[in-house]
Amino acid sequence: MPEVFQKGTLYLCPTPIGNLEDITYRTVRCLREADLIAAEDTRHTKQLLMAYDIDTPLTSYHEHNKAEKGPQLIEKLKDGLMIALVSDAGMPAICDPGSDMVRLALAENLPIVPLPGANAGLTGLIASGMDTTRFTFVGFLPKTQKHRLPALQSVEAYEGTLIFYEAPHRIRQVLGEMQEVLGDRKAVLCRELTKRYEQYLHGHLSDLQAALSEQGTRGEFVILVEGMTKTAEEANPENVDYAALVRELMEQGIAKKEAVRTVARRCGVPKRSVYQAALSL
Incomplete structure (x- = not known):
């Protein structure tokens, strides 16, 4: 009936x-x-x-x-x-x-x-190859960097895939901020889902930024970012001395907070890992 x-x-x-x-x-x-x-x-x-x-x-x-x-x-x-x-x-x-x-x-x-139906975040997730057993829908980040960075820091330790939406005019800046706060994690960028020019870009956050620099930023985007799955020791298998790197930057006149952020970005690890190592400085 x-x-x-x-x-x-x-x-x-x-x-x-x-x-x-x-x-x-x-x-x-x-x-x-x-x-x-x-x-x-x-x-x-x-x-x-x-x-x-x-x-x-x-x-x-x-x-x-x-x-x-x-x-x-x-x-x-x-x-x-x-x-x-x-x-x-x-x-x-x-x-x-x-x-x-x-x-x-x-x-x-x-x-x-x-009524059930289409959803961009889940549509992108199931075809991304990312973890689908645990995921967190974050949605749109705040429009200003001042508020975006704390929002990213709040999900830095989340396990499972992080799902974001983003507008084309902010996408490159947001990807850079994600790398800065979360480290150079694996990620998938889904563009124009279900449309004629649907596209999936795979790699690390730095790779996605490079790809967009070449092809442009037209379309609507879903960003899927790998969750925190490694301990600080596992993320630093070569036992890099983060504290020494931070100290070196501080001796050049760079503030400690900025030095921690820079080392995390260069090493491709979460800022938290570098911060913990540099607590004694």
Whole structure:
């Protein structure tokens, strides 16, 4: 028996992350039967609806109007409307204001039904060759370096694959900061997933930076970075004297913090390993 969609219910409908065919029959039918579709960008969502001959009314719900629009949508749900919430691409409520809408609905004890579908992070992960038994979704890092570095430091010791999203205009700088904080770890860069020019770049963080220097940074990116899996001793099999290297830089007038960061980058090891070795200085 076909599912009977319920009135007064908020449906979370995933949309394709690139290829328009990556949508489920259930989602298409939900979008058709909804009384209203709440979308981040109505112009973008309209293209999807046209592809599947869906004429359900659209309304905008995004980061800049959610404080006003959210309560209005809640009232419509209370009045018995069936509302489908979509993001521009992928699962709603992942790195978008849909999460705020979910909290509003929960606070009012309104029913919420999530539909499964496309997700860029997991799509990239399963084809990357990276560890899939344990992983941490980090998403978008802060926009400024001042806040990005502490965010990277907070996940430095995580085991399992780290999953990041990043915009093309920041990708090269972010990869450099990742190498600086995490060390030159193995990583995979996924570009334009499910689209015509889908691409996977494998190597270390330094290799990915070099590759982007040659080919440019167009497209949307998922960055997969190897988690912390080695102890300080295992990461330094040749017993490099990190403290001596830090002392040498400090004698040249470089501050200790910067010296630790430089040694970690040059040796391709986590900054924490160098810091522990240099505590006596």
